Amino acid sequence: MNVHDPAAELRANVAVPFERAQAMPVSVYTSESFQALEQEHVFATSWLCAGRVDALKEPGDYLTMEISGEPILVLRDREGVLRAMSNVCRHRMSTLLEGRGRVRVITCPYHAWTYALDGSLRGAPAMDMNQSFCKEANSLPAIRCVDWNGWIMVTLNPDLPEPQEQLAEVDDLVGYLGMADYVETFREEHRWNTNWKILAENFMESYHLPMCHGGTIGGAVNLRQMTCPEGKAHFNYHHILKDDSIALSIAHKDNTTLQGEDRLRTWLMAIYPSLLITLTPGYFWYLCLTPDGPGHVKILYGGGLHPDFAADPDAETHFSALKGLLDHVNDEDRGCTERVWRGMQGRLARPGALSHLERPNYEFARWIANRIPDV
Known part of the structure; x- marks a missing residue:
């Protein structure tokens, strides 16, 4: 050995x-x-806990975490659904939100690209002259997230059995x-x-x-x-x-x-x-x-x-x-x-x-x- x-x-x-x-x-x-x-x-292959579900009571309530260096955003969307998604802007890759809080939309602090609470891109200023830009192709990638007995459980593993x-x-x-x-x-x-x-x-x-x-x-x-x-x-x-x-x-x-x-x-x-x-x-x-x-x-x-x-x-x-x-x-x-x-x-x-x-x-x-x- x-x-x-x-x-x-x-x-x-x-x-x-x-x-x-x-x-x-x-x-x-x-x-x-x-x-x-x-x-x-x-x-990177396990279910990890982001805290309690009741930490995110209202639409727009969010918290952030990292899994193996991957910045992740967990929030309550407008329909009350618990979601997790990438916390990295699809433009120049700035992190989007920090800590905990409540937002109406997710706004990048670098170039003001904005995302809805479901992760879809709502606005991208001054991008109309770039012929390769497609708004619908720039949603924030979704990450698996579930409510298990009141705990927010998140994983990067697409194949892991549910908690x-x-x-x-x-x-x-x-x-x-x-x-x-x-x-x-x-x-x-x-x-x-x-x-x-x-x-x-x-x-x-x-x-x-x-x-x-x-x-x-x-x-x-x-x-x-x-x-x-x-x-x-x-x-x-x-x-x-x-x-x-x-x-x-x-x-x-x-x-x-x-x-x-x-x-x-x-x-x-x-x-x-x-x-x-x-x-x-x-x-x-x-x-x-x-x-x-x-x-x-x-x-x-x-x-x-x-x-x-x-x-x-x-x-x-x-x-x-x-x-x-x-x-x-x-x-x-x-x-x-x-x-x-x-x-x-x-x-x-x-x-x-x-x-x-x-x-x-x-x-x-x-x-x-x-x-x-x-x-």
Whole structure:
């Protein structure tokens, strides 16, 4: 094996059974060439999340994202249809919109070509003397975009099965909570100094909770009572039971649908490659990850309320306290994951054996390895 080939190192790493598993090789995180392979064979071929559907409520509401360097625009058109399309002008290739907002038409900031909300070209000033110009041939290319359980899912892959098919087992596990109906109350963007996989793995396992989150939620965790079920083909998960010590973490007092432990159960789901969801009977929060070189990750961080609590007159007060806790937990995770990245720069850095509580990390590594070609 060529020790300088991260893909070969990763395949060897996951060739052993879980009971003998090691953390992923350092090169898989630090290599520029390996991240280029991830962009081509993981991110450009998968369903990726742009956030919650209710972030785009009205016609003209839009947000932007990138997939493997491809600028993408997601919006609500005049008929209320959710659309994704290229965010690159068909004239001299300027990007069109930035961030989030609301528009009546899409206007290029370079030469004022304008597009309707369905992507068709409406106007192109001073183009009447060019005999090759055809207005009808210059619509913005459409990109696959669907509403999956309230999540905006986008892909560059024309052949990928729909999320409803690919992620049907998610519904089998958490369908009783009605994830599509949860109401988003915040959405933020961050950039951390760590590799995207370090942060994804951090979410997937609760082994780190007692230490990393000692200042917040770690004290309520008993490692001996934790289990990590075997994951599914396109996601991994685990769940824990909570009490009412954390606001909104259990079902609303007026909710008569949820019974028994389902009123207390918190789900943690990692939808490959980069949508990380915590879902409780009262609230949810999530991270969507976009690699930004080996040593940085762009993060979409959002969350909100179960509809029972969204309609409760005291919900805003409770959620304000909860948001403060979530922010604190997020800051703790940032410290832990950035320290891992710094440690990987050392010449003596080596992956160690995985705990039984880190089964999701092993399965995540296998999923990535299966998508990187043997070249």
